[in-house]
Amino acid sequence: MTQPIISVRNLHKWYSGVHALKGVTLDFAPNESVGLIGDNGAGKSTLINILSGAQEASEGEVFLDGSRAVIRNPRDAMDLGIETIYQYNSMVPTMSISRNLFIGREPLKFSFMGMGIMDRRKMAAESVKAIADVDLHLRSPDALVGELSGGQRQGVAIARAMHFKSRVMILDEPTNHLAVKETAKVIGFVRGLKEHNITGIFISHNIHHVFECCDRIIAMARGEVVLDKRTEDTNMDEILSVL
Amino acid sequence: MKRFLKIYLDKPELAAMVLLVFLLVIFQVKSDGVFLNLNNLRGLFGILPEIGLMVIGVTILMICGEFDLSVGSVFALMPMTMAVFLADGMAFIPAFLIGMAACAVIGFINGYLTIKYDIPSFITTLGMLFIARSLTIVVSGGFPPLLPNDLPNWLFTVFVGPGDLFRMSFIWFVLVAVLASLMMSRTNFGNWIRATGGFLPAAKAMGIPTARVKIACFMLCSMLAGFAGMIQVLRLGSPLPSIGEGWELQAVAAAVIGGTALSGGIGAVLGGVIGAILIRVIDNGLVLSQVDANWFKFAIGFLTIFAVVVNSWLGKRAKAIKVET
């Protein structure tokens, strides 16, 4: 087997008494798109929060390309090429698309101790390109994110992750509360990740969606992995029975 | 409607600007042309920088999603601290730096407590309002110290410009307003401030050090308020412990009238500046139009409520649009 892009070994997470992750060990292969499913409280968000730097594991290790990775905050994860897209949390609605694309990673004309003048022309040009790359058709990069539909917002978030050459893209329930058409768009984005050499980890409560766009399905229950199979080797009944 | 909303989100200060022009015309007519004459403008431009500098800090902090009610007290504490050291024989520059450092410390405490214990900044800074005011009086020892007469008034309060229209403080005000405006619109730090106030979880998820951004805004706000207080004291020639009382609310009102949203993320420095001008113009214009001066607070109150109602209505519309699509 090829070298996994991300491996987690024996991850544990306790929240004051709640044992949310009970020794999870998993490998993610490059360019694979993995669906992660499980009931409410199964520990899916906890697992990916550890990968995205939003939380720290109580115990266990994360490896990137075979070497030990220390992820203390979202910035560490982003610098390692791990981008996360949440249902709501990825965009600031009161800011423009181009500003949102570059939050925290603004191109600067010059800087002093990390602060400086933004290169706004570059931001506008690159955001037009980034949006076109995911086949989103938006009027202008100056439009406010608050004016976009839910699906378009997720599209912009995905465009952002691609623009910054992410290698692993984690999507935590990106289709919640989206209309059917919008959901189809997001599923389309997830399918397209492979062409961009991006490993996708897609969390959803909708088994159909997972079957539509993933190569491999992992099911979690009560903080443990209870099923891990290629999509073609399993079916919905089997998955429902283990949850 | 979407268009309207976009204009509001892009240029929240526009409505205040229109109102300002309207009031200028009204007061000019009502005061038989006295309002825009040289003498009156000179008085207006003399006080404007003092509230204006405070409003700039308050506006930026509100865009960042926090409040500061202690600015009025800090406005008095900074010059009082400075005056005590000056009276002790210290030179202006070190005394000034000590005063500003005191403001920075207060801003830091406001921010640190608010974030560390996750309390509304409304409460933290309300406490600081009392503490800083009390310290001002304690520091003064009951008698405001006499200011030495070799202070650099030429740098802050002398009249300059055509017809001696402005004081030096006005230059400072314009300079700070331009710099603050550029910081908000052109620098990455401005982007972080707006993101932090606009939607905290997103800012955090994108790796922005939101706690540090907020604390920096608290410190900036306190320091601008202190700087403004020093200018007033140099203008008046004596550090009174009661200056700036009630100004914290005027400053919040100015920011809100200028289109800054209470919920953070929306607003502009220019809006705050226009709000501050509006408040000064109303105060002055009412006097000149021989309206009972007690209507001043009524007018500010009315404008503030009006601005917030419009604000919240637009906010609801924005949400409705989000749900629709």
Ligand SMILES: Nc1ncnc2c1ncn2[C@@H]1O[C@H](COP(=O)(O)OP(=O)(O)OP(=O)(O)O)[C@@H](O)[C@H]1O
């Ligand atoms: N910040 C927290 N503090 C305390 N307990 C938490 C916290 N976050 C999660 N938990 C607990 O950890 C367990 C796993 O939660 P997690 O959010 O990872 O589940 P999930 O699989 O993402 O569920 P869902 O499908 O509802 O999103 C749950 O029992 C939850 O109550």
Ligand SMILES: [Mg+2]
């Ligand atoms: Mg979850």
